[in-house]
Amino acid sequence: MDARRHGWSKAPIVEILIPSTLDDTLAPKGAHVASLFCQHVSPQLPDGTSWDVHREKVADLMIATVDKFAPGFKKSVIARQINSPLDLERTFGLVGGDIFHGALGLDQLFSARPMLGYADYRTPVKGLYQCGSGTHPGGGVTGAPGHNAAREMLRDLR
Ligand SMILES: Cc1cc2nc3c(=O)[nH]c(=O)nc-3n(C[C@H](O)[C@H](O)[C@H](O)COP(=O)(O)OP(=O)(O)OC[C@H]3O[C@@H](n4cnc5c(N)ncnc54)[C@H](O)[C@@H]3O)c2cc1C
Numbered sequence: 001m002d003a004r005r006h007g008w009s010k011a012p013i014v015e016i017l018i019p020s021t022l023d024d025t026l027a028p029k030g031a032h033v034a035s036l037f038c039q040h041v042s043p044q045l046p047d048g049t050s051w052d053v054h055r056e057k058v059a060d061l062m063i064a065t066v067d068k069f070a071p072g073f074k075k076s077v078i079a080r081q082i083n084s085p086l087d088l089e090r091t092f093g094l095v096g097g098d099i100f101h102g103a104l105g106l107d108q109l110f111s112a113r114p115m116l117g118y119a120d121y122r123t124p125v126k127g128l129y130q131c132g133s134g135t136h137p138g139g140g141v142t143g144a145p146g147h148n149a150a151r152e153m154l155r156d157l158r
Contacts, residue, residue, distance in 0.1 A: 002040070003040045003041055003042045004042060004046065005046060006046065007041065007042050007045040007046055007047070007054065008040065008041040008042065008054075008058050008061070009039075009040035009041070010061075011065070012038055012039060012040045012041070012061065012062060012065055013038075013039045013040060014036050014037070014038050014039075014062055014065050014066055015036070015037040015038075015039075016034055016035070016036050016037075016066055017034065017035045017037070018032050018033070018034045018035075019033060019035065020032040020033045031078070036062050036063070036066065038058075038062045041058065041084075041085060041097075042085075043085040043086075043089075043096030043097050043098065044096070050086065051084035051085060051086035051087070052084075052086065054084070055082050055084045055087070056082070058082075058084070059080060059082045063077060063080075083097075084097065085097025085098075098139075099139060100133050100138055100139025100140070101132070101133035101134040101138075101139060102114070102133070102134055102138070102139075104138045104139065108138075109136060109137065109138060110136055111136075113134065113135055113136040113137075113138060114130070114134045114135055118130075119135070119136055120152060121135060121145075121148060121149040121152045121153075122152065122156075129149045129152065129153055130149065131145040131146045131148070131149035131150075132145055132146070133145065135148070135149070136148070
């Protein structure tokens with residue numbers, strides 16, 4: 001509700017990974033890199049302002065949230081890179097920062113994914129198929145869109 005009304009949750013869920021515990025080439029000796037996967041933010045801010053204005057303060061909130069459960073975390077941060085939904089869109093082409101390449105709402109599943117008329121993994125170009133998060137059944141580490149696309153390719157080959 002906060003994210004809808006305000007743009008981001010005041011009590012967000014943050015998933016933290018520290019990959020340098022497994023690969024010590026990622027950070028100088030004695031230091032680490034941590035990635036914070038922060039949820040419950042709105043791609044479009046309700047007051048119409050840009051994520052460019054709010055990026056830093058929302059990052060502060062995310063770090064403070066981790067600090068509540070892991071005291072000292074905040075003090076240990078010497079540098080940070082922030083990817084707001086807008087940054088994810090600009091850098092990786094994820095529209096609205098959506099990690100599933102389009103929300104998995106009922107209006108964007110089944111025959112409506114990626115759009116009506118194009119949900120059978122074929123494209124207007126003969127022999128060119130599509131799969132991945134943008135196609136049914138959508139994002140997630142399932143391999144299901146690829147499986148379905150391969151099934152359609154085999155069907156066309158036979
Ligand atoms: C931050 C984040 C967190 C996520 N968390 C979860 C989670 O917890 N659980 C979950 O189920 N899903 C999660 N997802 C979503 C999930 O990762 C994706 O939906 C899924 O990986 C999509 O699979 P895919 O095979 O379609 O594409 P991808 O996994 O993106 O694979 C596409 C591959 O194609 C390669 N490629 C691109 N262009 C070319 C080219 N021209 N030539 C050759 N290779 C190319 C890319 O390098 C990449 O390896 C998350 C996504 C993100 C971004």
